[in-house]
Amino acid sequence: MSEPKVFDKILTEIIRQDKGVKKCILVDKTGLTIANVSKLSAFVVDTDSIGAIASAVFCASEEQGKNLQIGELEIVTSEFSGGKIFASACGKGVLCVVSEAEVNIGMIRLVMKKQGVQLAEELDKFLAVEPMPGKDELDEEDLKSALEELERV
Amino acid sequence: MRKDDQGRIHLKLVFYGPSLGGKTTALRWLYGKVEGLQKGEFTAIEDETNRTLFFDYVPMSAGGRVLFDVFTVAGQKRHKHQRKVVLQGTDGILFVADSSPDQREENTESFEELKMFLGDDLGRNIPIVVMLNKRDLPNRMSRDEMLDLLGLGSNVPIYETIALQGVGVKRAFQAIAREVILKRMYK
Numbered sequence: 247m248s249e250p251k252v253f254d255k256i257l258t259e260i261i262r263q264d265k266g267v268k269k270c271i272l273v274d275k276t277g278l279t280i281a282n283v284s285k286l287s288a289f290v291v292d293t294d295s296i297g298a299i300a301s302a303v304f305c306a307s308e309e310q311g312k313n314l315q316i317g318e319l320e321i322v323t324s325e326f327s328g329g330k331i332f333a334s335a336c337g338k339g340v341l342c343v344v345s346e347a348e349v350n351i352g353m354i355r356l357v358m359k360k361q362g363v364q365l366a367e368e369l370d371k372f373l374a375v376e377p378m379p380g381k382d383e384l385d386e387e388d389l390k391s392a393l394e395e396l397e398r399v
Numbered sequence: 400m401r402k403d404d405q406g407r408i409h410l411k412l413v414f415y416g417p418s419l420g421g422k423t424t425a426l427r428w429l430y431g432k433v434e435g436l437q438k439g440e441f442t443a444i445e446d447e448t449n450r451t452l453f454f455d456y457v458p459m460s461a462g463g464r465v466l467f468d469v470f471t472v473a474g475q476k477r478h479k480h481q482r483k484v485v486l487q488g489t490d491g492i493l494f495v496a497d498s499s500p501d502q503r504e505e506n507t508e509s510f511e512e513l514k515m516f517l518g519d520d521l522g523r524n525i526p527i528v529v530m531l532n533k534r535d536l537p538n539r540m541s542r543d544e545m546l547d548l549l550g551l552g553s554n555v556p557i558y559e560t561i562a563l564q565g566v567g568v569k570r571a572f573q574a575i576a577r578e579v580i581l582k583r584m585y586k
Binding site: 278279298306310390393398 | 433444463577
């Protein structure tokens with residue numbers, strides 16, 4: 247299984263490529279945020295909901311492409327007056343990059359494509375079903391405890 | 400079941416059902432009124448009349464390292480593809496049926512669509528709990544009529560609810576969360 251820090255390392259590589267890039271989020275196709283890195287900002291955002299929307303928008307576009315039979319979706323670009331959001335496929339996940347409005351689009355696309363390959367490989371390892379020794383017991387403890395907590399709600 | 404980078408377990412629950420059946424109302428009630436649950440931000444993708452366009456989403460936890468990512472779907476027929484997207488990776492379904500007699504067909508269509516999307520996994524690998532909502536309507540369909548309509552037997556937990564007042568909503572949520580956890584523990 248891949249170490250979560252590997253994702254942070256790759257996302258940090260991306261964020262360093264252009265000073266206009268503010269945030270990088272890696273989500274899976276169910277809407278779960280797996281990792282994220284941000285440049286310092288006074289504006290706090292809820293990364294989980296940003297990730298859920300990014301994943302849903304990307305998957306909806308993918309579905310649209312399938313319905314129209316226009317091939318595989320590579321990247322979704324949303325342009326706002328004050329910034330841009332890019333979302334691209336990376337294997338079982340979606341890479342989302344948030345930037346300022348004035349940014350080198352070509353470079354960002356290139357970086358996302360290149361790092362997307364690496365992210366896809368790491369995601370495959372991270373999401374691998376093979377359990378680590380003793381891991382199942384740990385999960386069971388967590389699930390049991392959640393069950394007990396749930397009854398007290 | 401998925402894990403985030405902190406090793407926390409995430410379970411995805413989806414409120415499904417016909418348009419205006421009470422999915423968002425039920426989720427908002429859980430979000431606003433149930434104090435024992437820890438909740439993140441409420442995200443809603445909706446139109447100007449507050450009808451869901453894509454989904455609502457709230458992360459919830461009863462404590463510990465297990466989180467429930469709770470979604471609703473957009474119920475209107477034209478949002479079928481969005482519903483398919485939201486269902487990806489779901490661990491459990493809360494089907495919200497509308498007790499109003501004029502929603503008979505909508506309930507059936509929605510349930511059939513759900514069965515089509517999830518296939519044999521529904522009820523087998525993906526637990527389902529059914530909420531018979533709007534039980535305060537004077538002309539509501541009877542419980543048996545609704546179960547017949549949906550083709551449900553005694554193997555599916557059924558809760559009679561009034562989402563606007565929160566009646567039965569917490570119990571239905573606890574039931575699906577419990578079913579999903581048990582499924583993971585004893586699969």
